[in-house]
Amino acid sequence: MNPNLLILFKGERHDYGKVNMHAHKFWQLEIVTRHHVAYTMLNEERQLLSAGDMLLIPPGLEHEFVYEPPGAAWITLKFERSPADCLQREVTLRKSLFTEKFTASLLAMVTGTILRPYEKRFVEGMLEALFMYLESEEADQTEDAPSQLIRTVTDMVRERNGKPISVDEIAQELSYTRSHISKLFRQLTGESLKSFIDRIRLDKAKEMLRYSEFNISYITEELGFKDIFTFSRFFKRMTGANPRQYRSGK
Incomplete structure (x- = not known):
């Protein structure tokens, strides 16, 4: 209930x-x-x-x-x-x-x-x-200082809503070095920060391709990719299929 x-x-x-x-x-x-x-x-x-x-x-x-x-x-x-x-x-x-x-x-x-x-x-x-x-x-995660920092980092990435954000931008905004943020993120999550950023962007791309009526040009622009070719190359590298194939279910 x-x-x-x-x-x-x-x-x-x-x-x-x-x-x-x-x-x-x-x-x-x-x-x-x-x-x-x-x-x-x-x-x-x-x-x-x-x-x-x-x-x-x-x-x-x-x-x-x-x-x-x-x-x-x-x-x-x-x-x-x-x-x-x-x-x-x-x-x-x-x-x-x-x-x-x-x-x-x-x-x-x-x-x-x-x-x-x-x-x-x-x-x-x-x-x-x-x-x-x-x-x-x-x-269950302990909220010590490193865990709080990583939580802040993941929230920053998610709040971009699929738009690009670099490791350098995150480090600068939080007043840490790139190497410190990257090393700590991998230690606590087992994943590189760049990989996490790409995965979140991919999830948003999949969501828009599968459940929205926007054309691929609009999705490319909305997610901050330079052009359709760049978006397609990113999507195929991550999934093995291009955006049109994914949308059509092939």
Whole structure:
């Protein structure tokens, strides 16, 4: 069963406050948007959530929250989802690109707490995406400084939407040398950065050839290739077929 959102609440405190130890039959997601919120699970030490952190609590786990000056702001989502036993304990997601995008999308789409039907469905889709993220390899990656840097690099490439970007451009924008970025990327991913850039561009090219009505000249220009010959040579080197053959399924 996909998530069924029960309530979305935007909280804010400027003084001390506490929600005593309790449990409930539904899921709870806490997103801290300002300052800090402390939480304690039953028989465990107190933990601190900072702005950008998220806490996912499965049904039946006892927990409490403490709000201390200078005050905090947070978003609470409570929802139902089956199977309820897919997680045995709480999951803390520290501030990362994923939590930032999740929170920004939520705040951009939902301005109030009395949701319209399409807003409710949007939030439920985001909650399901959260569980997909937790099952992905990306969620298991440690967010040390090198991993954060590589995450930034991959995001820069993906956000180009198939357009060209060079290793030199990435290194210059991030204030690193080309050799450092290239070496670190290969160490942590097992793939060269140039190969990753080409693969992302190829994926976008395949998508446009297969699912859009744009002609190949337009796709060539949109993806930043100099001319059709250059695009065709790139595509054939990567796939063994030229763009027209790929589009026709031959």
